[in-house]
Amino acid sequence: MSDPIRIALVAEGPTDRIVLEAAIRRLLGDTPFKIQQLQPEESLGFLSPGCGLGWGGVYRWCRKAVERSGGEIENDILFRTYRILIVHLDADVGEEEYSNAGIDDMENDLPCAEPCPPASDTTNRLRSTLLRWLGRATTPANTVLCTPSRNTESWVLCALYPGDAVVTSGTLECFESPETRLQAKPLRGRIISGGKKHLASYRARQDEICTAWPTVREICSEADRFSIEFLAVL
Amino acid sequence: MITKLIVESFKSLEKAEIELGVVNVFVGANGSGKSNLLEAIGVLGAAAFGRVDDESLLRRGVRPGVPSLYKSSFPRKEAEKVPHILFCAESTKASYQVSLWNPGTDPSPPWKFKTERLRRGSESIAERSPFKKTDQLLDPEQGLTALKSFQLERGDPARGLLDELRNYSIYCANTPTLRGLIPDPQVREPIGLSGGRLPQALAELLRARLREENRGLAERLDDIGPLIDWAKNFGSSYSAMVPLSPSAASSPRVVRFVDRYMAKRRNVLTGYDASEGALYILFAAVCVLHPKSSRVFAIDNVDQALNPRLAMRLATAICNWTLANPFERQILLTAHNPAVLDGLPLKDDRVRLFVVDRDSRGHTVIKRVQIDDELLSKHAQGWTLSRLWMNGLIGGVPDV
Numbered sequence: 001m002s003d004p005i006r007i008a009l010v011a012e013g014p015t016d017r018i019v020l021e022a023a024i025r026r027l028l029g030d031t032p033f034k035i036q037q038l039q040p041e042e043s044l045g046f047l048s049p050g051c052g053l054g055w056g057g058v059y060r061w062c063r064k065a066v067e068r069s070g071g072e073i074e075n076d077i078l079f080r081t082y083r084i085l086i087v088h089l090d091a092d093v094g095e096e097e098y099s100n101a102g103i104d105d106m107e108n109d110l111p112c113a114e115p116c117p118p119a120s121d122t123t124n125r126l127r128s129t130l131l132r133w134l135g136r137a138t139t140p141a142n143t144v145l146c147t148p149s150r151n152t153e154s155w156v157l158c159a160l161y162p163g164d165a166v167v168t169s170g171t172l173e174c175f176e177s178p179e180t181r182l183q184a185k186p187l188r189g190r191i192i193s194g195g196k197k198h199l200a201s202y203r204a205r206q207d208e209i210c211t212a213w214p215t216v217r218e219i220c221s222e223a224d225r226f227s228i229e230f231l232a233v234l
Numbered sequence: 235m236i237t238k239l240i241v242e243s244f245k246s247l248e249k250a251e252i253e254l255g256v257v258n259v260f261v262g263a264n265g266s267g268k269s270n271l272l273e274a275i276g277v278l279g280a281a282a283f284g285r286v287d288d289e290s291l292l293r294r295g296v297r298p299g300v301p302s303l304y305k306s307s308f309p310r311k312e313a314e315k316v317p318h319i320l321f322c323a324e325s326t327k328a329s330y331q332v333s334l335w336n337p338g339t340d341p342s343p344p345w346k347f348k349t350e351r352l353r354r355g356s357e358s359i360a361e362r363s364p365f366k367k368t369d370q371l372l373d374p375e376q377g378l379t380a381l382k383s384f385q386l387e388r389g390d391p392a393r394g395l396l397d398e399l400r401n402y403s404i405y406c407a408n409t410p411t412l413r414g415l416i417p418d419p420q421v422r423e424p425i426g427l428s429g430g431r432l433p434q435a436l437a438e439l440l441r442a443r444l445r446e447e448n449r450g451l452a453e454r455l456d457d458i459g460p461l462i463d464w465a466k467n468f469g470s471s472y473s474a475m476v477p478l479s480p481s482a483a484s485s486p487r488v489v490r491f492v493d494r495y496m497a498k499r500r501n502v503l504t505g506y507d508a509s510e511g512a513l514y515i516l517f518a519a520v521c522v523l524h525p526k527s528s529r530v531f532a533i534d535n536v537d538q539a540l541n542p543r544l545a546m547r548l549a550t551a552i553c554n555w556t557l558a559n560p561f562e563r564q565i566l567l568t569a570h571n572p573a574v575l576d577g578l579p580l581k582d583d584r585v586r587l588f589v590v591d592r593d594s595r596g597h598t599v600i601k602r603v604q605i606d607d608e609l610l611s612k613h614a615q616g617w618t619l620s621r622l623w624m625n626g627l628i629g630g631v632p633d634v
Contacts, residue, residue, distance in 0.1 A: 014460065039543075043620065044550060045580030045587070045605050046613040064616070200459040203466075 004032035005234070008082035010061050011037060012054050016088050016152045018202045022209035023155075023216070027227055036082070040064055048102065055093045056101025062087065062133035074140040084233055085143045089130050090151035091173075091222070094122045107132065116174035119149035123222055142233055146226045149173040156191065157181050158219050159212035160205060173220055235325055235564045236275070236398065236530060242320040243306040244277070245270040245299075248597040255586035257553050258566045259578060260600075261623065262590030263632035267598030268568040271590070272404045272532040273297065275566070278321040281332040282399040284380025286345035293420060295404030295427045295532075301336040301345075308596060318348050323399060327391035329353045330379065330399065346374035352382070354392040398530045398564075403427055405521055406534040412513040413506050414485050424524040425517070432513065433487035433505065435520045437470035442525050451523060454555050458519050461547055462512045466492040466501070476504050489516060510539045518548060522555045522563060532566040542573035549577030553585050572620035580605050580619075589623075589630030603628050 007024065011017050017037045024033060039053060040060040069076035078085060094113035098105045109129045114121035127145050131137060139145060148155055150173065157178045158167050166175045175181075182192045191201040209216075217224040236254050241247040246267040260268040276296035280286040288298035305319055322331035330352050334345040350362040360382040362369050372378060379396065386393035403422065407429035410416045418430020425435040443452040462468060471490040478488065489505030491512065505513055518536060521527055536552070537545040549569070556563050578585055580603070587603040603609075603619075612622060622628050 041576075041616075041618050041621070043576040043578075043580075043613070043618045045575070045578050045585075045619055046610060047579075048581065194453075196453070198456050200456050200467075203459070 004034045005084070006082045007033055007035045007084045007086060008078050009035055009037045009086045009088065010039075010058055011086075011088035011146075012058055012090060012093075012152075013197070014199055015197045015202045016090075018199070018206055019152050019156055019209055020086065020088065020146065022159075022206045023213050023223070023227065024230065026210045026213035027230060038078070054101065055089060055096065056103055058087065058089055058130075059098075059101065059103055059105075059133055062130070066133075066135040071135050073134050073136060074142065079142060083142065084230070085140075086146055086230070087130060087134070087143065088146040088148075088152075089126060091119060091123050091126060091147055091149035092151050092176075094126045116149070117171065119173035119221060123147040123149055139229075144226065144229045144233055147222055148220070148226075149222045150176065151178065153178040153182055153192075155216050155220055155223055156202075156209060158216045158223075159209040160189075160191075161185060162212065162215055162219075167219060173222065235562070236323045236395070237326055238322075238324040239271075239275065240320070240322040240331075241271070241274040244274050244319045244321070245304060245306060246592060246596060246598040247271060247274060248306050248308060248595075250274075250598060250600055252588065252600050252602070254564070254566070256564055256584040257556050257578075258564075258586050258588065259549070259574065260566065260568045260588045260590050261570070261575065262630040263592075264570075266590040266592050266630070267600075268590045269404075269534055270598060271600065272534060272566055272568065274321055275323070275399070275402055275530075275532070276404055277319070277334070278323055278330070278332065279399040279402040281321065281334065281345075281347070281350075281377055282330060282380060282383075282396045284377035285375065286334055286347075286377075287343045287375075294402060295406065295420065295534075301341045302338045304336075305338070323395065325391060325395045325398075327355055328395040330392075330395055332377070332379075342375075344375040347372075347377055348374075350377060350379050352379045352392055352396070354390065359386070359392050398528075401528040402530045402532070403528060404532045404534055405429075405517075407514060407517045407538075409510045409513070409539065412510065412517060414488060415506070424526045425520050429513070429517050432517060432520065433470045433485060433489045435524055436468075436489060436516055437487060438526075439520055439524050440469060448525060448560075450558065450560065454523055454558065455519075457551050457554070458515065461515050461544060461551065462491070464494055464509070465512065466494045468492070468512070468516070471504075473504070476502055478504050478506060489513065511541065511544060514539050515544070515548060518552060519555070522552055522559065522565065525561060527561070527563065529562065530564045530566075532568075534568050535570065536567045537569045537571040537574050540571065542571055545569070545571040546573040546577035549574045550579065553577075553579055553582075557582065557584060572624050575619040575623055578619075587619075589628055591629050601629060 021035050040057050065076050095111050098110055112125040126147055154172050166172055179192055217227055238253050241250045247270055262268050273296045276294035279294050280290040291298045318333040318335040320333040332350045333348045335348045336345045348364055352360040360379040362378045383396050405427050411418050412429040412432055418426030418428045420427040421430050425431050442448050443455055468491045470487050473488045476490050491503050491508050493501040556565055588600050591599050593599050
């Protein structure tokens, strides 16, 4: 029994994991892999009501990992088990302030959003911020940054509804709320309703996202960047 | 909803008084008295029903015991000895208090009512005292309040409190019963106290989401699937329609899962073959979400057989389900997995965490853990509640 490629994922939420797993399945083809979502050690009781892990969780995980590894993230204990670390952060985090997630960070490099298009102006700045969280100026070895623009739902919209006007307009990566487009889709197969992302529905449509990944890469530059960088670290 | 509970001289609960929320989680060392507290409400429920005997206690998930074990037996001076056990439950508009006695030597199976008091606000509805001559003629094994309660109208807060107590039970699932291998000794609707009738209850729950009066149930049921991550979907089927070993004992219905990874047509498995963790998740979901569940109930060891991260997520889900439940449930849970603590949204006052310890005298002491500035400062230093608990910093750990 061969050991699968073990991939550690630090992502904002559980639906991001489903989408990224679909993408990786397409990129790896028949190669077996095991993806494990890592989460910061956190008590819900300490967080404000309704506040989940989100991008603040990604921040806290990164800071903890830097502390744990003595600033050498590529030597972190996680790499004993996992071959690759993926750190995900949506581009719309570029509009956030640290205080929104109850974080006190001296650098204050958020917000960092730039006019879109091009989407990369914001994602490049956000990647620098993310690298700082990881205590690095450049991407550490065996690590892949994933910064969907404006967020993972842009990729989902593209994969599941390629004929959507926003998708075909060529400005999908700058469209503010792909969630609202997904929410307006026919009830059958709808994955977001009442503002809530339905995990079970994301799961049910994961195969479709996997199949449509080449289309997502064509339309979303950040999906393509992620795919190239992921394949490069293999 | 029971807002306050007072217990005296019952097992290790020499004198306990706690203010309950909607979801109440009790953690503490083994033998600290968590289950005794759950059972105290069960005894009170039996009293509200009118008879406290083995049958009535078993029906509520309470372990029947001889008086010498039920009454606290801490060493004390003769003058301090209390001959009875006392229980009191309060809601915002009513209260019910009862004291029961049974001689230590030559006890009779039914406990005898010594005092009873049912109140609506400050108004007395039923009262019984051994010092009242007329009360001395009453059958001591029969509760007076239970008889009088038939005169109370629906919607009366006193009747509401009594109904909540009467229907209270302690659930403690076990794997063979959940798998349908052995019958549940306490079969109840919607689900037996050990998890019997799970397939039927699950079928009813899934059907209930289609009814207009249960709006919102479908959304809460959506939360179950992600907790069973290896399954594509789950449900309940007639056992004849699913692959099941003939040697497996089966009921007419079985829990059915579709494995995410297996090939089509060979990916269906039953509760008999499935991971036990999935069955415990479904069991908890049925207890909390089924329209016919009791208004007030307890689940002992809610985290058994669960991976820590799953236990944490289940704790969060139970809180979310309960707080959003139109049926206004009140739940008491015991747990041993530290991760459960990290899943509790404790900034919501309706969710309460209690640590249970035994003091130097052996008395059970119960302390609520509230998120205050001091705990928040620990959070700022990177501490979690689970680690605070494991380090003994909030109490509730054994000295081993």
